Amino acid sequence: MNTKVVLYRASILHFPEATDVPSRDYVHFVDGGLVVVNGKILALDEYAVIFPKHPTAEVVDYRGRLIVPGFLDSHLHFPQTEMIAKYGEQLLEWLENYTFPTEDKFKDMNYCRYIAQIFLRQLIDNGTTTALTFASVHSQSVDAMFEAASQLNMAFITGKVCMDRHCPTYLQDTASSAQRQSDDLIQRWHGKGRNLYALTPRFAPTSSPEQLASLGELAQQYPDVFIQTHLSENAHEVAWVKELYPTHTNYLDVYEHFNMVRKRSVFGHCLHLNNDEWAQLSESGAVSAFCPSSNLFLGSGLFDIQSAKEHKVSIALASDVGAGTSFNMLRNYGDAYKISQLQQSPINPYEGLYYMTQGPAIAYDLSDNIGNLNPGSYADFVVLTPLANELSKLRHLGANTTSTATSNNADQTTVENASDMIFALSMIGDDRAVEATYIAGKQQKTPMENLNALA
CATH class of the missing domain: 2.30.40.10 (Urease, subunit C, domain 1)
Incomplete structure (x- = not known):
């Protein structure tokens, strides 16, 4: 040695x-x-x-x-690396017009490995040493990402996106295949070296109740795996979730019902939450991933930093590439500052640095390592x-x-x-x-x- x-x-x-x-x-x-x-x-x-x-x-x-x-980037999309800076749409149109066609390319393992190398180089060049990233629906995209990170002995968290409805058929899995493939990937990668797995339903609209239930079973079986998804990013999305899950009191309650709100749950965006949802995030130990450049780019809304602080919700800064416009976490803090300044609650530089280093590391029970x-x-x-x-x-x-x-x-x-x-x-x-x-x-x-x- x-x-x-x-x-x-x-x-x-x-x-x-x-x-x-x-x-x-x-x-x-x-x-x-x-x-x-x-x-x-x-x-x-x-x-x-x-x-x-x-x-x-x-x-x-x-x-x-x-x-x-x-730096720790708590929410971004590895398959969207090549579609950064595509001319604006709002969230649902962005997914349909740009995201889904791009993610289809990741059925090819060679392509997965090609983009994985570019993705990691962008992270490293911008000072990010740990990322919590969405892969694509294809298991090989997860394999490629973990392989590349392992070569660098890099602490890395990712998972296969799961979605069995409201997306192109060429990207759909099923409740059973999502559970089986996610379980296989957990066995293959979670806790191996510095790799950690994240159960990854894209968001409630693209997962049926059956799929969320199957992933919730894995969340209970593996209490130390991460859970990553989207929550209340866009007003139209929130309304859609209400239509799809009418018996639930709010958007977060959908995930709670399926045992997916807990420590190591990381919810991207959290822009349109009510007080009950903020309180539930706080009580559960879940994390709110604040994606400032993406929220501005897609016109999704402004993160309520004051409510997050008042409810003592753990905040983690994130780039959300490709809707986010920079891999650079300092620049993302700059956008977060502007958003918070608009709300007369400016995030100072120490807070910005904390939200991309020790803050999320503690929330994820990783502060003994990173x-x-x-x-x-x-x-x-x-x-x-x-x-x-x-x-x-x-x-x-x-x-x-x-x-x-x-x-x-x-x-x-x-x-x-x-x-x-x-x-x-x-x-x-x-x-x-x-x-x-x-x-x-x-x-x-x-x-x-x-x-x-x-x-």
Whole structure:
């Protein structure tokens, strides 16, 4: 076993524990040190404190940059990678005109593997080290996704989409086949390496009561698997669910009836909920995946951040690619900020970072492995640079850094105002702001070759 000790020097920010006030309960080492051994974090402290304890460690100097935990994207669609930025429709038309025809391509295993590689590269280039993603209705799409993630030792959560009605016949399964195939995939992948399975009914309209019942049986049989689906994304969708399930009190009650509202249940969108539904999400320990760029792109509505907070519902930020317009979680936080600002309840940068790192990791019972930089966690982390492009460099120099040499020498600076840096990158940054991405201690994105080329 490789026991090489590596010490990463940088400004370092994370949330070591659960908190309702991320802007208070963070740890920020302006000049910090992160020690990694065998793919896991051994220690974290001020560099001046930690270096004497590990004098023989290989030092990787990222001064002038900010290390944060790898991002967790809690809701997106692997088969929709190629249809990002298709000209607007609303949800139901989007599915019919774009999504279903594209997902038909995933009956071909070679195509699944081709898109899986592109999909993972987009995640990594944008600093996402764990994703909770929908596959297609085809079992091989799940196999391809887990195969690709396993090659990187990446914590990954996915599942076969299940739908037996109100979709093209070429994408339909049945209640029995969905249960059988999902069970087979759980046996094959769940808990193998860093892979975790998610039962994945697309949403209530495309699953018959019989199918939801069959998946609910699996949810009871495997209480540690995830459940992912959509909830109250679009007003027309909500009305449709009421027509299809008239005896249920609300949309969430449909899933509750079939034993699918519990810990590790992740509901995408949650835009049109009543107080009873918010309370039910809170009591169950389920998670609301906030998909800001998608909600804006499809005109679905504005997430009620204040109700989520008041009911103490766990919030997880998500890109929802392909209706979402960026794999970059910082940019998705930027859209979340704009939505919350419209409602006079702005999400500050610490909250934004928490909702894509430690917050969902705790909600998913994964915080002993991901979401933070605590000793014992996997060394999944991201190196952010404030000098990603000319505008970002202009914005940060003199505002966010102090220098012991010249302001153009990033290796001689420290990031003192991490909140300001994160906020600026959420507005004007892109994948270039992610200088390096590490998964289980292995660098998966190459640093910029000429960091100071814009000097």
